[in-house]
Amino acid sequence: DVKVTQSSRYLVKRTGEKVFLECVQDMDHENMFWYRQDPGLGLRLIYFSYDVKMKEKGDIPEGYSVSREKKERFSLILESASTNQTSMYLCASSPGLALDNEQFFGPGTRLTVL
Amino acid sequence: AQSVAQPEDQVNVAEGNPLTVKCTYSVSGNPYLFWYVQYPNRGLQFLLKYITGDNLVKGSYGFEAEFNKSQTSFHLKKPSALVSDSALYFCAVRRDHTGGFKTIFGAGTRLFVKA
Known part of the structure; x- marks a missing residue:
């Protein structure tokens, strides 16, 4: 089974802190994604990566950056956390270039910014 | 632009009854349609998924979905609901190759199945 793990299930940070969310997948997937999940809004794509060192902006990239130095690891960085970034963050991965491939999700990190 | 609508925030159904969770989409080109489920405290x-071919797609846990091109819908169905089906359900759409890898998710529908 594909396993996508996220470094923390719950995280509490203060406004202005730099925050790192880590995601690791163990199935050699090319594509990795970061979403945030908010009630009534579903999942919104922040950034995705289709290869090492490659990244593409999603629909809501403002206030976030990403890093993919190794194929299995995709990090989401909040340069200066703000209260409106309090949310559930979900990482996902999918194999190859075929667009019909489903995504495999991690358990999520619930981030609270005080 | 791509979009997905799940018109119901919540669906309530009694155990043993059939269930339907609705989804409509808007996309130019050929749609790739998906259903995901989120159980409490899990990803x-x-x-x-529907890619092409038969309009009735069968999936995990006894769920199925019907693709209707004329109504641009992809409703999720199950003939007999279980209490354990209670969860948050998301419909998602991806465009064909011109849309790249971006998947658009609906807002989600919470399903409650009562014993």
Whole structure:
């Protein structure tokens, strides 16, 4: 089974802190994604990566950056956390270039910014 | 632009009854349609997908979905609901190759199945 793990299930940070969310997948997937999940809004794509060192902006990239130095690891960085970034963050991965491939999700990190 | 609508925030059904969770989409080109489920305190899990071919798609846990091109819908169905089906369900759409890898998710529908 594909396993996508996220470094923390719950995280509490203060406004202005730099925050790192880590995601690791163990199935050699090319594509990795970061979403945030908010009630009534579903999942919104922040950034995705289709290869090492490659990244593409999603629909809501403002206030976030990403890093993919190794194929299995995709990090989401909040340069200066703000209260409106309090949310559930979900990482996902999918194999190859075929667009019909489903995504495999991690358990999520619930981030609270005080 | 791509979009997905799940018109119901919540669906309530009695155990043993059939259930339907609705989804409509808007996309130019050929749609790739997905259903995911999220159980409490867990990430999303893939249920089923429509790419092409038969309009009735069967997936995990006894779920199925019907693709209707004229109504641009992809409703999720199950003939007999279980209490354990209670969860948050997301419909998602991806465009064909011109849309790249971006998947658009609906807002989600919470399903409550009462014993």
